[in-house]
Amino acid sequence: MRTVGLALLAFAAFMHLLAYGIVGRFAGVHAAEAGTLVVITGSLLLSWSLMVSQAMESVTRTFYARSDLDLILSSPAAAAKVHAVRIAAIALSIALTGTFLAAPFINVLAALGGARWLGLYGMVPAMGMAATAAGIAATVALFRTIGPGRTRLVAQIIAAVIGAAFVIGLQVAAIASGGPLSRMDFLASDAFITHAPEASSILFAPARAALGGLRDLIGVVLASVAVLGIAIVVLAPGLGRCVLLTAGISHRRVQREVQGRGFRPRPPRRALRRKEWKLLLRDPWLISQSLMQILYLLPPAILLWRGFGDDTDALLVVVPVLVMAAGQLAGGLAWIAVSGEDAPDLVGSAPVPRAQIIRAKREAVLGAIAVVFMPFLLALVPGAQRLAAVTALGIVTASASAFAIQLWFCRPARRNNFRRRQVSSRTATFAEAFSSIMWAASAALAAAGTWLFLATVAIAIAILAGARWLSPAHATRRGIPAVQFASP
Amino acid sequence: MIYDKLTPFEYLEFVAGLWGIEAIAAERSARHLLRWLGLLDQAHERCERFSKGMRQKVALAGALVHDPRVIILDEPLTGLDAASSRQVKNVLRERVVAGGTVILTTHILEVAERMADRIGVIAAGRLIAEGTLDDLRRSIGRSSSTLEETFLTLVADRATAA
Numbered sequence: 140m141r142t143v144g145l146a147l148l149a150f151a152a153f154m155h156l157l158a159y160g161i162v163g164r165f166a167g168v169h170a171a172e173a174g175t176l177v178v179i180t181g182s183l184l185l186s187w188s189l190m191v192s193q194a195m196e197s198v199t200r201t202f203y204a205r206s207d208l209d210l211i212l213s214s215p216a217a218a219a220k221v222h223a224v225r226i227a228a229i230a231l232s233i234a235l236t237g238t239f240l241a242a243p244f245i246n247v248l249a250a251l252g253g254a255r256w257l258g259l260y261g262m263v264p265a266m267g268m269a270a271t272a273a274g275i276a277a278t279v280a281l282f283r284t285i286g287p288g289r290t291r292l293v294a295q296i297i298a299a300v301i302g303a304a305f306v307i308g309l310q311v312a313a314i315a316s317g318g319p320l321s322r323m324d325f326l327a328s329d330a331f332i333t334h335a336p337e338a339s340s341i342l343f344a345p346a347r348a349a350l351g352g353l354r355d356l357i358g359v360v361l362a363s364v365a366v367l368g369i370a371i372v373v374l375a376p377g378l379g380r381c382v383l384l385t386a387g388i389s390h391r392r393v394q395r396e397v398q399g400r401g402f403r404p405r406p407p408r409r410a411l412r413r414k415e416w417k418l419l420l421r422d423p424w425l426i427s428q429s430l431m432q433i434l435y436l437l438p439p440a441i442l443l444w445r446g447f448g449d450d451t452d453a454l455l456v457v458v459p460v461l462v463m464a465a466g467q468l469a470g471g472l473a474w475i476a477v478s479g480e481d482a483p484d485l486v487g488s489a490p491v492p493r494a495q496i497i498r499a500k501r502e503a504v505l506g507a508i509a510v511v512f513m514p515f516l517l518a519l520v521p522g523a524q525r526l527a528a529v530t531a532l533g534i535v536t537a538s539a540s541a542f543a544i545q546l547w548f549c550r551p552a553r554r555n556n557f558r559r560r561q562v563s564s565r566t567a568t569f570a571e572a573f574s575s576i577m578w579a580a581s582a583a584l585a586a587a588g589t590w591l592f593l594a595t596v597a598i599a600i601a602i603l604a605g606a607r608w609l610s611p612a613h614a615t616r617r618g619i620p621a622v623q624f625a626s627p
Numbered sequence: 628m629i630y631d632k633l634t635p636f637e638y639l640e641f642v643a644g645l646w647g648i649e650a651i652a653a654e655r656s657a658r659h660l661l662r663w664l665g666l667l668d669q670a671h672e673r674c675e676r677f678s679k680g681m682r683q684k685v686a687l688a689g690a691l692v693h694d695p696r697v698i699i700l701d702e703p704l705t706g707l708d709a710a711s712s713r714q715v716k717n718v719l720r721e722r723v724v725a726g727g728t729v730i731l732t733t734h735i736l737e738v739a740e741r742m743a744d745r746i747g748v749i750a751a752g753r754l755i756a757e758g759t760l761d762d763l764r765r766s767i768g769r770s771s772s773t774l775e776e777t778f779l780t781l782v783a784d785r786a787t788a789a
Contacts, residue, residue: 401650401654402640402650402651402653402657403650404649404650405640405650406644406647407645407646409644410640411644411645413641414630414633417632417633417637418632421632421673422632481628481629481630481631482628482629482630484628485628485642486645489642489645489646490646490647491645
């Protein structure tokens with residue numbers, strides 16, 4: 140217990156230190172300063188968009204997870220009341236999560252800039268409530284327009300897009316404007332502020348509330364409570380019908396004729412690879428999660444487009460972004476292929492050498508990475524062949540490293556737990572992240588033409604060696620049983 | 628142990644590929660198994676839409692498509708309706724007639740009594756008796772008891788001895 144307490148304290152201290160580095164210099168701002176309200180509103184909108192994304196995911200899970208459906212609908216409690224409680228629970232979860240994450244930032248701002256910043260402890264839950272109402276309304280609207288069959292995939296994709304859209308949109312606008320690349324600098328730029336509303340506008344009420352405006356804070360909180368209340372009253376009664384309709388989807392039989400396509404001869408490795416690709420392409424949830432990572436490639440794509448034919452030095456920014464993105468995407472895909480294997484006993488008991496199974500899974504992951512990143516590499520080739528080569532090498536090494544880490548820390552899990560993969564092994568998560576960062580830094584330094592890249596390569600290799608040593612796979616060589624492909 | 632996002636056809640094609648079975652022979656075997664198990668009409672529907680019984684039948688087809696000499700099944704009839712249960716039993720009988728060996732575990736003693744050539748009784752994780760039904764009856768001194776009575780007697784005797 141004491142160790143856990145100390146670890147939590149250390150984590151809290153680290154988060155406050157991080158918050159100090161990010162927002163400490165803004166603690167003294169006041170509403171009277173030009174651009175302050177715009178920047179704060181932009182930051183709040185960013186957070187709110189993430190909350191809406193979270194709300195849509197939560198509601199989608201409520202619709203389509205049927206584990207407690209029979210129990211709930213057969214209970215004496217009215218279904219509408221049950222669903223009202225569910226909506227409130229989602230709002231509470233989002234509000235608490237947001238408050239927990241925002242707490243270090245609020246504390247730092249309050250410590251440096253005065254107690255007026257404590258109003259954010261009211262703002263964040265209010266944003267959570269409004270986000271829940273918006274998320275549920277959007278999902279129910281989808282349900283009623285495109286039907287239960289398509290809603291799940293579309294809602295998951297929209298949730299992923301909403302979560303990233305505001306961040307990416309700001310970044311794209313900053314890049315396209317030709318000015319500084321920082322999103323916050325873009326918001327505070329004269330070009331943006333001249334088009335912003337007056338400081339007394341109701342649109343800036345949340346920002347004024349964040350800066351200590353009590354009247355605005357009360358207004359925002361009351362409005363959020365009202366919006367959530369309206370959402371509950373209007374939507375809760377119909378939620379039960381939505382849930383029942385989704386329950387009917389799984390049992391619907393689609394009668395199809397037996398198709399003429401016969402078995403195609405495939406060696407084991409090819410059969411395994413094809414199976415991995417097919418499972419990934421047919422899983423909307425995994426696609427939406429992977430899509431979220433791919434969306435963050437949009438700013439470097441715009442930068443590439445902007446820099447095409449121009450000074451290639453600007454394209455140096457693209458190199459580490461692509462390598463980092465490849466490492467992160469490869470880590471997710473590797474987890475799906477290795478730990479998320481749905482039939483480990485089937486694969487493990489087949490007369491195929493383990494090395495061949497691993498090779499097939501690696502090829503499947505690297506193949507998917509190649510498909511995603513090839514357009515970027517091809518865009519670099521005409522004007523910057525050296526950059527293209529360095530980026531390609533960086534992508535391959537980052538992806539291969541991520542796969543290796545996932546293989547060493549293989550722990551059988553269900554694919555539905557993809558979102559929780561990062562907490563299943565924190566060592567693997569950190570190793571994967573730091574490995575990608577180091578390979579990205581190596582690629583950037585190599586692209587810049589400096590020999591310093593050898594140092595970051597050495598660090599990347601050291602991270603891999605450390606991860607290997609700490610991994611359960613290595614533990615077997617020390618006489619400790621490790622998890623193999625077969626389920627325990 | 629099947630893939631929700633694959634159809635039975637694709638699943639069996641994958642298993643055949645894993646086991647290196649020649650494509651034409653594997654397809655013939657797959658279609659025969661799916662027809663025998665009553666799944667031919669659903670051969671191109673994804674398994675995620677299947678009931679538990681259907682999924683079990685797909686898994687069984689996957690275990691049989693590569694024509695193994697020995698099959699070990701854990702409770703293969705649990706959760707199946709009567710018709711599906713009959714189909715599975717017929718497939719397993721056919722496999723034995725063709726020269727294969729089927730080892731299965733079951734709590735449904737009537738199934739074991741009617742299907743099995745040899746029966747093993749497990750209690751508290753230990754094999755306490757093994758043989759034909761007549762051998763087991765002789766071991767408890769009764770020549771006409773049902774398997775259920777024989778099983779309960781053996782387990783009770785074991786508990787007493789312990």
